[in-house]
Amino acid sequence: MKGLPLKRRRDIARQRGQFLTVLGTIVLGVMMFAATYDAYRNLEASYNGTYDRLAFADMTITGGSPSLADALTTVDGVALVEARRQADVPLQVGDDVFLGRVVALTGDVNQLDVVAGERPAGTAEGLAETHLAEHFELKPGHAVAVLGTLDVTVTGEAISPEYLWPARSSQEFFEAPGEFGVLFVTEDVLDAVDQAQVLSQLLVRYEPDVDTAAVDAAVRSTALEQGASGVVAQADQPSNEALNLDVTGFEQMAVFFPAMFLLVSGLAAYTLLTRLVHSQRSVIGTLRANGFSRRTVLRHYLSYGLWLGALGAVLGIALGIPAGWAMTAAYTAELGIPDTIRELRWITPVGGLAFGIAAGVLSAWVPARTAVRLAPADALRGDSPATPARRSLLERVLPPSSRLPVQWRMVVRGIGRNPRRSSSVVVAIALAMTLVYTTWAMVDTVTILLDRHFDVVNHHDGDVVTSAPVDDAAVAAVAGVPGVRVAEPVVVLDASLEGPEDTYSTALFAYESATEVHGFVTESGEGPGSGVVVGEAVLEETGVEVGGTLRVSLPGLGVAFDATVEDTVREPMGSPVYVSRETLEDVLASDGAPGWQDAIAQPGTSVIALLLEDGTDRGAVLDAVEDLPVVASATDAQAAWSMIEQYMGLFYLIVGLMLAFGGVLAVALIYNVVSVNLAERTGELATMRANGISHRRIGRYVLAENMILTAIGVVPGALIAHTAATWLMSTYSTDMLSFDLETRPATMALTIAAMFLVTAVSLWPGMRAVRRLDIATEVRERSQ
C-alpha cells in the first residue's frame, strides 16, 4: 500500500521543523546512552585489562604472623601469595626532596610494565614509576637518592597497576607532581632503610572466575585471625578506587541523562502526533468510511512514532558509539592508562534501538488509539469537539482576578485550554531544570568542597620534610625563618581501625591539641580530646558509632590501643582518624613500646606544617626554609590545588555539555508544544490580526502564557532538581570523597532564570509564524 506511507512522508514534510525537533531529542538521548554506556564499559575493561595483564593483587595484606602466607595459600580460590616490602622515605632527585615510596620488586603479583629501559639486574637499582619518571624526566642511569641512606640507580620506567593513579593512600590521593613518587627497587634498598619505616606485605592473587566476595571474606578472616593490621581489597585500593569514580560517573550518566532525554522526546512526539490526529479527523473519517480497517489506521499512526524512534535510534547509535570510543581514548590518555580497550558490544546498538523505538512507539500509542476510536460519522462532519471552556482556576480561586483586562484573562485561560499540552511544558521545564541544576550543582559541590579542603581543613601553607628526626630544635629552626608564622610537628602513621563489624585501613594524624595548622569540621568545631575523631565513612565501614570504641592498630610501631570515638569530621577528601599528639604520646608511653619517641620523630613519620605570614612571598619563604640544614624539602601545601584544577578541565567540559543539552531539551519540547498550540489557533489569531490586533501584541500573549507555564514548572522543577542533585552527588561519595551536595544560593536562582530564557528562545519560531500568518487564507479555514 503506497498511499499511506506517502501520506506519512508528506505529513512529516509539512511539519518538518517539529518532527526534526523530536527526532533530534531522540538522537541525543540514544547518543548519550551509547556514548556513556560504551565509555563506562570500555573504561572498566581497560582498567581490568591492565589489572589482568599485570596480575594486580586481589588483596593486599599488611602485617600478620609469619605463618600467614602459608595459611592464605590454603584458602579456596587463592592462586598466588607473594611477599613484598615497602617503605615511605624521603627521596631526592636533583635538588628536589619529597616524601616518596620504595617498593620491592615482585615477580608474579603486581607485575610491572617496563616501558623504557629494563628491570634491575644488580644492587641499589630500581625502576621509576611512570609518573615519577615523567615529572623528573628520569632516564636509565639517573640516580634517585634515598635520603641519608643510599643512591638508587634508575634502570628504566615502569607502569604499575597499583599506581595508575599515583595515590599515596586513600586519604592522600591528590598529590601534586613531584610531591610523591614510587621507585620499584631491589631488596637491598629495603634492607638499607630504617626498618621502622618498612612495612611487610602479602600480595594475594585469586584464581580466575571465583566468587570474589566470598574469597575476599575468607582471605580477610584468615588475615585478621593471624594478626594482620591492614587488609585492603583490590576494589578499595587507592588508585583503583580513584579511577572507579570515573567509571561510576559514566555508569550513572548512562542511565540518568538518556532517560530524561527519551522522556522528553516521548512527550514531544506525543504532543505532535496528538495534534496531527486531531487535525486529520475528517481524513480519518474518510478513510474509515471508505473501508480502511481500524487496524490499518492504528498501524498508520503508530508508524509515525516507529519511524521517528527507529531513525533517531540509528542516528544516535551511529554518533554515540564513536563518541564513546573517543571519550574512552581521551580518558585513558589523560590518566596514562596503558591499555585502551574499545569493544563493540551488541548491547549498545540493541539497547539504543530499543530505547529509541520504545520512546517513539509509546508516544504514538495514545494518539493512534484516539484515531482508531473516532466514530467515522462524527469525524466526517469535521466538527471539532468544543474546546472545554470555563473560567481559569485563578479566577475561581481569586474572584477579583476576573476583573483583569480581557487580554490577560485570555492568557490565563489559555493555560487550561489543553491541560495535557500545558502539562507537557511544565514537565519539560521540570526536566530541563533537573538537568541544568544537577550539572551546575556538581560544579558548585566540587568547588565548595575543594575550597573547604584547602581553606578550612588543610589550610596550612607548607609541608616540611626534615633530614633528621623532628625534634624541638628542628621545629624552632623552621619557626625562626622570617615569614613563617607557625610551625607545628604533625605525626602521620598508617592505621587500621577495628570496629564492631569490620576493619578499615586509613591514616592517623596527630596534631597538637591547640593546633593552628588544621581545621576540624566537627559538630563541636573542636579537634580530638582524649579519644579520636574520625571521618564519617569510618562509621559506615567499621560499624562503630560516636561514643563507641575503636581498636586502633599502628603497624609501623607495632602498637594497638582502644580509643573512644568522640566526634566525626565532614571532610571532602579522605576518611582519616585524628588523635591529639598528647594522647598519642600518652598511649605510646603507657604501651611501653621501645624507642617510640625516636620512631614518631623519624622524617616522613613526622612532618612540620607551616603557616606563613600574610602577604609574604610563599616561594621565597619556602626556599629559605629548605635552605636550613635540618630540612630536606619544603613544599607548598596548596600546590595540589593547581593539579586538581588541571584535571577539572575535562570535568568542566562534560558539565558544559550537560548544561547545553539541558537547554536544548527544554527548547525542543517547548518549541514543539508552542507550535502545536499556535497551529490549533491560527484561525483565531488570523481573525485577531484581521481585526487590527498587531502581531506584536499577539506575540506578547503567547509569551505571557508560556512564561506562566514556566513559572508553574519551576516549582516542581526546583524540588525534583534538588532531590536529583542530592541523589546524584551521593552516588559519587566513597570513603575517599564525601560529595554531599553543596550549592551556592545563586545557583537555583540562575537555573530558574535560565528556564525563562530558554522559554523565550523557544518561542521565537512560533512568534515568527504569527508574524508571517497568511491572514487571508487562515481566516477562511474552519477552526480546528
Place this chain on the structure above:
Amino acid sequence: MGKHVAAGAAVDAPSGHAIRAENLTKTYGTGDTAVHALEDVTFGIPRGEFVVMLGPSGSGKTTMLNVVGALDAPTGGDLHVMGTSLSDLGEDARTHYRLSSIGFVFQFFNLVPTLTALENVELLAELTGGNAETRARDALHQVGLGDRVDHFPGQLSGGEQQRVSIARALVKDVPLLLCDEPTGALDIDTGINILRVLRDTTERGHTVLLVTHNSEIARMADRVLRLLDGRLVADEPNVAPAAPEDLTW
C-alpha cells in the same frame, strides 16, 4: 499605480464614498503563470449603503475583499477607503487601518473559545479606548445577544456565534464592515437573521460590503457589483431592495 499619498492622509475623495477604486489591479505571479485576480476595476460605494459583490468561484471577489481590508496590497490603480489611500501602506499602518477603519466578518467565526461572548467582543474594545465592557454589552445588545453575554462559544449556536463576530466588528465603531460569505456556514433561517443584523447596521450609518456567490442575497442589497474573471462587469443600484425575510435559497 496612481500618485502616492501618505498612509492615513485625508484625501479629497469624492464626497459620500466609503470606498473608491480606480483601475484597481491585483496580479499574482509573473510571466506566463501570472494570475490576474483583478483587472482595471473601477467603482465607488457611497457611505451607508449595503453593497453585495457577486461572482462565481474564482471571479476575484475574495481578492477584492482582501485588498479593501488591507490583507493584501493592490498591484496597480488607486484605492481609497474612508479617505485613506491603501497604496504603499506598511505593516504597522495596515494593522492600524484594520483596527480603526474596518471590521471583518468571516464565514468561520473564529471566536476565542476560552472567552465568553462578552469577552470576545471586549477583547477588541479594549484596544480602542473607553469603557470596553459597556461598549461590548451595547454591541451584543445591538445584535440581539444581550441575554447570552456570559456564554462561551461552545455554548452558542452557529448563528449566535456569527452575531458575536458581528458585534466584535461593530464594537470598534468602524464605518465599514467587510463580510465574506457570512451565512456560508449557517442554515437558511439563521442566515436570514444574520443578514437582518447586518442590514440594520446601515441604519446606524455603517457601510457594508458583503461578498457572496449567492445571488439571492443580492436582492436585499442597495447596490450589486458583479465580478467575472477579475473584471467588474456590472455596477447596479437596486431601487427596491428586498427585506431579508423575503429571501430564500
